[in-house]
Amino acid sequence: MELAVNLAKRSHCIKAQVGAVLTKETRIISIGYNGPPAGTHNCDEEFPEVGCPRDSKGSCSLALHAEQNAILYAAKNGSAIEGATIYVTLSPCIACARIIFSMKISRVVYLHSYAEYKGIGSDEGVDFLTKFGVDVERYIPTAGFLLQEQSQPIQTPLVGERVA
Numbered sequence: 001m002e003l004a005v006n007l008a009k010r011s012h013c014i015k016a017q018v019g020a021v022l023t024k025e026t027r028i029i030s031i032g033y034n035g036p037p038a039g040t041h042n043c044d045e046e047f048p049e050v051g052c053p054r055d056s057k058g059s060c061s062l063a064l065h066a067e068q069n070a071i072l073y074a075a076k077n078g079s080a081i082e083g084a085t086i087y088v089t090l091s092p093c094i095a096c097a098r099i100i101f102s103m104k105i106s107r108v109v110y111l112h113s114y115a116e117y118k119g120i121g122s123d124e125g126v127d128f129l130t131k132f133g134v135d136v137e138r139y140i141p142t143a144g145f146l147l148q149e150q151s152q153p154i155q156t157p158l159v160g161e162r163v164a
């Protein structure tokens with residue numbers, strides 16, 4: 001999870017920065033952070049003041065989500081994703097949940113809640129995954145982990161924050 005938090009800092013998106021680490025049998029098979037596909041846009045450089053173009057739900061309309069980038073990279077490189085665990089700094093949205101389920105990832109560990117970030121009542125991605133048998137758990141930071149987050153603050157979504 002510490003690696004996922006560090007990866008999130010590499011995201012060029014302005015509002016939300018999310019990192020994901022895909023692991024299999026204690027080894028890292030792929031990493032990802034949210035952002036437009038390679039070779040297209042860098043939101044922070046192109047839209048420093050106005051922010052990324054928003055989709056109808058208020059998310060960056062250009063970005064692939066961290067989970068999608070991690071899974072796509074693993075798939076592109078022929079890694080066996082079935083049975084993997086994904087660590088992600090924000091719980092998966094419903095679109096990512098569908099992909100995670102379809103790729104037969106068996107466990108999801110998340111740090112922050114997408115529902116809290118969006119100010120919505122239920123974590124629909126988590127609900128979907130749980131309903132169809134994927135293990136989902138919220139990461140409980142250890143003392144050392146918390147210290148690290150505090151000394152190097154990252155742009156994590158605030159509870160209840162609404163995007164424009």
Ligand SMILES: [Zn+2]
Pocket residue numbers: 012013014035036043052053060061062063
């Ligand atoms: Zn963006």
Ligand SMILES: [Zn+2]
Pocket residue numbers: 065066067092093094095096097
């Ligand atoms: Zn997503």
